[in-house]
Amino acid sequence: MPETVAIRRHKPTLKAPAIDPMRPSRSADEMAxxxxxxxxxxxxxxxxxxxxxxGINLAIPEKCVTAFIGPSGCGKSTLLRCxxxxxxxxxxxxxxxxxxxDGQDIYAPRVDVVELRKRVGMVFQKSNPFPKSIFENVAYxxxxxxxxxxxxxxxxxxxxxxxxxxWEEVKDRLDDSALALSGGQQQRLCIARALAxxxxxxxxxxxxSALDPASTSRIEDLIFELKEQYTIVIxxxxxxxxxxxxxxxxxxxxxxxxxxxxxxxxxxxxKKRQTEDYITGRFG
Amino acid sequence: xxxxxxxxxxxxxxxxxxxxVFGWLCALSTAICIAALVWLLVDVLMNGLPWLSWTLLTxxxxxxxxxxGILPALMGSLWLIALTALLSIPTGVGAAVYLEEYVASxxxxxxxxxxxxxLAGVPSIVYGILGLGLFVRGMHLERxxxxxxxxxxxxxxxxxxxxxxxxxxxxPGTIRQASYALGATRWQTVWxxxxxxALPGVMxxxxxxxxxxxxxxxxxxxIGAVAYVAFVPQSLSDEFSAMPLQIFNWAERPQEEFHxxxxxxxxxxxxxxxxxxxxxxxxRAKYGRRIKW
Numbered sequence: 222m223p224e225t226v227a228i229r230r231h232k233p234t235l236k237a238p239a240i241d242p243m244r245p246s247r248s249a250d251e252m253a254x255x256x257x258x259x260x261x262x263x264x265x266x267x268x269x270x271x272x273x274x275x276g277i278n279l280a281i282p283e284k285c286v287t288a289f290i291g292p293s294g295c296g297k298s299t300l301l302r303c304x305x306x307x308x309x310x311x312x313x314x315x316x317x318x319x320x321x322x323d324g325q326d327i328y329a330p331r332v333d334v335v336e337l338r339k340r341v342g343m344v345f346q347k348s349n350p351f352p353k354s355i356f357e358n359v360a361y362x363x364x365x366x367x368x369x370x371x372x373x374x375x376x377x378x379x380x381x382x383x384x385x386x387x388w389e390e391v392k393d394r395l396d397d398s399a400l401a402l403s404g405g406q407q408q409r410l411c412i413a414r415a416l417a418x419x420x421x422x423x424x425x426x427x428x429x430s431a432l433d434p435a436s437t438s439r440i441e442d443l444i445f446e447l448k449e450q451y452t453i454v455i456x457x458x459x460x461x462x463x464x465x466x467x468x469x470x471x472x473x474x475x476x477x478x479x480x481x482x483x484x485x486x487x488x489x490x491x492k493k494r495q496t497e498d499y500i501t502g503r504f505g
Numbered sequence: 506x507x508x509x510x511x512x513x514x515x516x517x518x519x520x521x522x523x524x525x526v527f528g529w530l531c532a533l534s535t536a537i538c539i540a541a542l543v544w545l546l547v548d549v550l551m552n553g554l555p556w557l558s559w560t561l562l563t564x565x566x567x568x569x570x571x572x573x574g575i576l577p578a579l580m581g582s583l584w585l586i587a588l589t590a591l592l593s594i595p596t597g598v599g600a601a602v603y604l605e606e607y608v609a610s611x612x613x614x615x616x617x618x619x620x621x622x623x624l625a626g627v628p629s630i631v632y633g634i635l636g637l638g639l640f641v642r643g644m645h646l647e648r649x650x651x652x653x654x655x656x657x658x659x660x661x662x663x664x665x666x667x668x669x670x671x672x673x674x675x676x677p678g679t680i681r682q683a684s685y686a687l688g689a690t691r692w693q694t695v696w697x698x699x700x701x702x703a704l705p706g707v708m709x710x711x712x713x714x715x716x717x718x719x720x721x722x723x724x725x726x727x728i729g730a731v732a733y734v735a736f737v738p739q740s741l742s743d744e745f746s747a748m749p750l751q752i753f754n755w756a757e758r759p760q761e762e763f764h765x766x767x768x769x770x771x772x773x774x775x776x777x778x779x780x781x782x783x784x785x786x787x788x789r790a791k792y793g794r795r796i797k798w
Contacts, residue, residue, distance in 0.1 A: 305686065307682065307685065307686060310682070310685065312609055312610075335688050335689070335690055336688070337688075338685065338686055338687065338688040339687075339688035342686065342687070343686040345679065345682065345683065345686075347679070349677075349679035349680060349682070349683045350683075351680060351683065351684075351698055352680075352702055361684070361687060361689075361697070362687040362688060364697075365684075365687065365688060365689040365690070365693045365697070366688060411683070414683075414687065415686070415687070417687075418687055418688055
């Protein structure tokens with residue numbers, strides 16, 4: 222009779238990323254109490270014939286930071302872009318299932334996409350300031366919404382630049398070209414620009430991936446402050462960043478949502494094997 | 506084996522020689538082009554400068570070479586390019602914006618695109634005949650300045666559309682995305698971000714188109730503009746003359762003096778073209794500076 226060998230859970234030699242004690246995330250109770258800002262129910266996404274998202278079910282709680290993690294091509298950016306209907310610009314994109322913001326279906330036939338995008342702002346991976354002055358960049362959102370009063374626009378610009386921790390650096394050169402700023406400054410400018418429309422949700426697609434560690438750290442501090450006021454969803458390739466910054470984490474793999482839960486739980490005690498393998502760096 | 510190539514081997518020598526010969530041939534082609542241009546300029550300047558005078562610019566054509574001038578032709582040309590610009594810029598830029606920003610790719614769009622590209626290469630005399638039938642006779646505009654301008658608009662429209670499309674395509678998609686993500690409509694995005702960013706390219710295309718219109722003689726001959734016009738156009742329906750026509754008319758005459766006058770008129774025409782092109786360069790420099798992709 223073959224010996225039964227006690228199967229011992231192999232202790233990973235690679236460690237899961239540590240939670241940052243300086244930036245405590247919200248507890249599971251806090252998040253359970255928070256109302257759901259965006260609800261994703263049975264969402265499937267197709268690029269033409271190719272399916273990119275399979276039956277995603279996820280609730281994004283209000284005024285928390287939710288991180289989407291997963292290897293390249295797993296669909297996290299695609300889901301993010303569904304939330305402000307940026308995928309509408311792709312010709313063969315199709316969405317099935319329901320995505321609601323404050324309970325309202327954002328893909329309903331009579332939805333004003335312009336209004337949606339004012340409420341759900343986006344910051345892109347590579348900073349893309351307009352080739353105009355710093356002031357013109359931040360004021361663009363309110364301008365297209367109809368604000369004409371110069372004084373009001375300056376007020377909004379100052380508020381958003383302060384919020385984005387960029388005011389001190391640019392306050393006496395608001396009319397300079399935005400393209401003259403450094404990479405980290407440009408990304409903070411893009412965040413300020415997104416804040417100018419007074420959104421309720423901020424979607425960030427790998428906002429610090431093109432930045433050096435110092436700038437990355439500043440952006441992360443910023444996100445931590447912003448979550449007091451805004452619901453934030455951040456896609457990141459960098460698991461350590463997700464661990465540092467988010468309250469809830471969702472792990473995606475090949476278009477499916479494998480596991481989602483409070484960050485502390487997911488990183489210290491993942492329920493799925495795949496999740497554990499990914500966060501300890503066995504693949505991806 | 507050493508990394509250093511052996512300069513004395515047969516392959517090395519052949520390849521080295523081949524490179525050099527190719528370089529010389531390219532330089533020779535450049536030299537030929539520049540030489541032709543320089544020869545033309547020198548010839549025109551040598552013949553024309555003696556005849557360049559205030560009288561030339563302010564007089565009417567006459568049988569007497571010493572009294573002949575280009576005033577009606579110059580005024581006619583200026584009227585023509587002003588009207589052509591006014592007609593072709595909104596239509597051309599509008600068409601390009603529609604094709605690039607509003608229409609998704611489809612077989613219909615490809616057909617339209619192909620047609621516009623082909624129209625850019627159609628000889629301008631064909632547009633002249635079209636103008637004769639449509640504007641002069643069909644719309645009863647007779648041989649007026651407006652008929653001439655409409656015909657020239659047809660000639661330059663494909664050029665304006667194509668160069669504006671190129672300029673719009675050069676604007677990165679990230680700018681549009683950022684604008685949409687901030688809650689702008691398509692029109693706001695085009696009018697406030699895309700067109701301003703594309704402006705240097707659009708202006709260059711427009712000015713090149715206008716410069717082309719300035720030099721066209723064939724379509725104007727077809728619609729019946731004449732070289733002997735004794736007045737400056739005062740309104741849209743007046744008859745007119747144009748610089749290329751006047752130059753052609755004088756060059757045809759047997760007397761040497763008129764050839765000199767023709768050269769002088771060419772110098773004036775070139776001066777106007779240089780002013781226009783310099784304008785294009787300055788506009789590009791001023792607005793292009795702010796945009797560094």
